[in-house]
Amino acid sequence: MKTMSDPPKNGIESIIVTTLVALTAFWFADTVIDAVIPQVECECGRLHAPTVLASLFHLIPLIAQLLLIFFVRRLFSERRLLVRKLEAAVAAALDEKARTDAVIDAVGDGVCMLDRDFRIVYQNRAHERLLGEHGGERCSDAYDEDPDACRDCPVARAMDTGEVCTGNRRFISKGETRLLEITSSPVRNAAGEIVAGVQVVRDVTERRRSEEEIKSLNASLERRARDLAANNRELEAFSHSLSHDLSAPLAKISCAVETLQEIYGEQMGDDGRFLLSCICEGSSQMDDLMEALLALNQVSRKELRREKVDMGALVSQLALDLRRSEPARRVDFVIAPDLTAEGDPSMLRVALQNLLSNAWKFTRNVDGGRIEFGSVDRNGERVFYLRDNGAGFDMRQVGRIFEVFQRLHDESLFPGTGVGLATVQRVVERHGGTVTAHGVPGHGATFTFTLP
Structure with a gap:
C-alpha cells in the first residue's frame, strides 16, 4: 500500500532519466573538447602539465555535473519537506474529522447528510442505531421503498427552499x-449553491406518549376540579344550613325546654325532669358539634394571611380562659416564653384552643395535672409541642386520632365532638406543616407540629 512518505514512482524515474541524459551529455562534451584541442604535447605532458585552455574546457562539464547534483539534492529536499507538510496537514485533517465525528456522535439525535440525488453520504452512530446503516443508498430505497417519498420530506423542502424545515414521520x-421528529437544513458550497441537505432525527415516541398522558391527566384534573367546585358549593350550602337552618330549630328546642323547666318543673316527676335534662344535654351537644363543624369548614376555606404570631402569649391567654371556666381545678401550665411563628393568627388560635381543650379535658381525673407548651430544634427546624400528663392513648390507634368523629376514649368519661384534632391537622397542613401525636395510656400525650 502506498503511503504519503513514499515519492511517486514516475517522479523518481523522471529524475533518474534526466540525470543519466545529463551525464551522457557531459561525457560527450568532454570527448568533443579533447578532439578539438590541438595535440601540442604528448599524452603524458597533457596529464601532468595541461594547458590553461584545456583545463578550462575540462572544468566546464565538471561544474555542470556539480550543479546538477546540487539541483537534484535540493529537489529531493524540497520534495521531502512537501511530503512532511502534506502528512502533517492530512493528520490534522484526520484529527479534526475525528473530533467532529466524536461531537456529532455524542449528540443523542441522529444526524444524516444527503446529496442532491437524495443519496445518504453520512450517518452518525445515533442515526445508524435508529434507522440502520444505509450509506450510499437513496433514502427512499432505504426507508420508504417509495421513489417519490423524498419529495415530501423535510430535507427535500429544505434543499428546494433553502430554509430550515421540520416535520414528523412514522417509522417501523x-x-x-x-x-x-425531523429538522432539515440546506448545505451550501463556497459559491452559495445548495449541494446537500442535513437532517437531524429525534425519536419523540416516548415524549408524545407522555404528552398524551399529561393531556389525559389534565382532563381528569379538570373533571376533579369541577367535582370539587360542586362539592364546595354543597359544603357552603351545608355550612349555611348548619349556621341558620339547623341552629334556629335547635334554639327553639332549647328555649322551650328551659321554659318547661321554669313553669312546670315542680309539677313533673323525676322521670319528666330526667327527660328534660336529656333534651337539654342533647341540644347542647348538637350545638357544640355544629360549632365544631363550622370551625373545621372555616379553617378549610378561609384565606390564609401570614403574620408574626406570639405563640406563647396566645397559649397563655387560652390557658387563662380555661382556668376561668373551671376555677376549682388545679392544673399547672408551663409555657415557654418568646415563642413566635409565621402564620394566620385566627387559624392558629383555633388550633391551639383545640389542643389545650383536649389536654384540659384528659387531665380532669389526674391529681396534679400539668400541661406544657414549648418548642425544640430538630434538624434545623422549630418543632412546637404541647404535652400533658393525662389519660394518654394507645399508639396502636394513633392512625385514627386526627380523623373526623373518631374517639379513642369512652364518651361518657371524656365527652367531645370528635372534630377538634381534625381541625388542628387541617390548620397545620394549610400552613404547610405536619402534626404528630404520641401517647402512653395513663401517662399523658404529646402533640407536635411544625409551621414552616
Whole structure:
C-alpha cells in the first residue's frame, strides 16, 4: 500500500532519466573538447602539465555535473519537506474529522447528510442505531421503498427552499411504530449553491406518549376540579344550613325546654325532669358539634394571611380562659416564653384552643395535672409541642386520632365532638406543616407540629 512518505514512482524515474541524459551529455562534451584541442604535447605532458585552455574546457562539464547534483539534492529536499507538510496537514485533517465525528456522535439525535440525488453520504452512530446503516443508498430505497417519498420530506423542502424545515414521520422499527421528529437544513458550497441537505432525527415516541398522558391527566384534573367546585358549593350550602337552618330549630328546642323547666318543673316527676335534662344535654351537644363543624369548614376555606404570631402569649391567654371556666381545678401550665411563628393568627388560635381543650379535658381525673407548651430544634427546624400528663392513648390507634368523629376514649368519661384534632391537622397542613401525636395510656400525650 502506498503511503504519503513514499515519492511517486514516475517522479523518481523522471529524475533518474534526466540525470543519466545529463551525464551522457557531459561525457560527450568532454570527448568533443579533447578532439578539438590541438595535440601540442604528448599524452603524458597533457596529464601532468595541461594547458590553461584545456583545463578550462575540462572544468566546464565538471561544474555542470556539480550543479546538477546540487539541483537534484535540493529537489529531493524540497520534495521531502512537501511530503512532511502534506502528512502533517492530512493528520490534522484526520484529527479534526475525528473530533467532529466524536461531537456529532455524542449528540443523542441522529444526524444524516444527503446529496442532491437524495443519496445518504453520512450517518452518525445515533442515526445508524435508529434507522440502520444505509450509506450510499437513496433514502427512499432505504426507508420508504417509495421513489417519490423524498419529495415530501423535510430535507427535500429544505434543499428546494433553502430554509430550515421540520416535520414528523412514522417509522417501523423492530415491529414497533416510532414517531420521528425531523429538522432539515440546506448545505451550501463556497459559491452559495445548495449541494446537500442535513437532517437531524429525534425519536419523540416516548415524549408524545407522555404528552398524551399529561393531556389525559389534565382532563381528569379538570373533571376533579369541577367535582370539587360542586362539592364546595354543597359544603357552603351545608355550612349555611348548619349556621341558620339547623341552629334556629335547635334554639327553639332549647328555649322551650328551659321554659318547661321554669313553669312546670315542680309539677313533673323525676322521670319528666330526667327527660328534660336529656333534651337539654342533647341540644347542647348538637350545638357544640355544629360549632365544631363550622370551625373545621372555616379553617378549610378561609384565606390564609401570614403574620408574626406570639405563640406563647396566645397559649397563655387560652390557658387563662380555661382556668376561668373551671376555677376549682388545679392544673399547672408551663409555657415557654418568646415563642413566635409565621402564620394566620385566627387559624392558629383555633388550633391551639383545640389542643389545650383536649389536654384540659384528659387531665380532669389526674391529681396534679400539668400541661406544657414549648418548642425544640430538630434538624434545623422549630418543632412546637404541647404535652400533658393525662389519660394518654394507645399508639396502636394513633392512625385514627386526627380523623373526623373518631374517639379513642369512652364518651361518657371524656365527652367531645370528635372534630377538634381534625381541625388542628387541617390548620397545620394549610400552613404547610405536619402534626404528630404520641401517647402512653395513663401517662399523658404529646402533640407536635411544625409551621414552616
